[in-house]
Amino acid sequence: MTDAPSERTRVKRYNWLAKYDTETIYAILDAMPHCHVAFIHQGKPVVTPTMQWRDGDRIYWHGSSAGRLMQTVEAHDVCICVSLLDGLVLARSAYNYNLNHRSVMIFGVGQRVTDPDEKLAQLKRYVNHIVPNQWNRLRPVTDKELKATTVMSMSLAEASAKVRTGHPEDDAEDYSFPVWAGIVPVSLTISPPIADPRNIPGVEMPDDVLKFRIG
């Protein structure tokens, strides 16, 4: 196991579940576009759900240029959490109840993507990460839309992951206690796409839509 990249990144609770290698961290980020971004607004903590994507050793997210999130996080401390629920762990004691999960926590400072070409390239990356090649099929983005959209990024240097899998870890003496123990797997499932009834006649769904993966 590699070491934590910084003291605040070092996992303290359930630290035997901690992973600091980029392979694990990147795999979790790439599996789950949904994330929670925490920041301080007017002295108080705020956490907002949004979508994230990764490019190399940086995480990206976007939002309305007029929004609280985007106006607050530039050059300010941010904490982002990406987490996936994989199952319920039914132990023999309430104390050892747990969740199977994969999560990544990242500390850093939000940085606005100011270069117009890079901004466009990142938005394209985001759209195509969800549905391959989709960017070029869409109605082209306008200057007004680009202006109204802010893209933020943050280094992944201070990231840590936690991964829990498998059966309960009960206290040794509890294994003889007569209660059923085990896991209830939970996963995100994608259902077949549903066409917008307002689609123009003859437009077919690209196969790439079926390549959307989550979890």
Add this chain to the structure above:
Amino acid sequence: MTDAPSERTRVKRYNWLAKYDTETIYAILDAMPHCHVAFIHQGKPVVTPTMQWRDGDRIYWHGSSAGRLMQTVEAHDVCICVSLLDGLVLARSAYNYNLNHRSVMIFGVGQRVTDPDEKLAQLKRYVNHIVPNQWNRLRPVTDKELKATTVMSMSLAEASAKVRTGHPEDDAEDYSFPVWAGIVPVSLTISPPIADPRNIPGVEMPDDVLKFRIG
């Protein structure tokens, strides 16, 4: 639509998706035990995934008494987000891409549950909320375990919800653009429980385990 309970609770972005009625807010909290708690630790924002449950007009969560989360949030500002991903909304422009989702954001101040009876009652409520009647089947909780566990609560007075459903909302002129639009539904799925191979012979799974619901 009822009004926002406070200025900071008023939804600004996509405010037409906002809901402030307790029925909507409670339904989302009760559907999804997984949440993200944001707080300020040593001047910086931190967001941690954990499990939540509700009792009336308060939200509860628990953790290690020795943990950063529990030691930091008592009598301090907290923001909790509970969110469920319901689908990907593939619009005709990148700008109108969206997610179908249900989310609740709560602002408040963390309050430690200090009364031992109330603490025990809340932990029991949490366990039985996940699997009905499970608390009484488990190896009884010990005083040491209770001491090591902190239960926090927060008022739901400053809560707001956002709910997005259905097909893309494209700009009027984009509906004639020749690209497939629609939604890709996403949902959390529960798979059949898997017994711990270390279960003692003859112990059967209670039917209540099959009552576990999420999403």
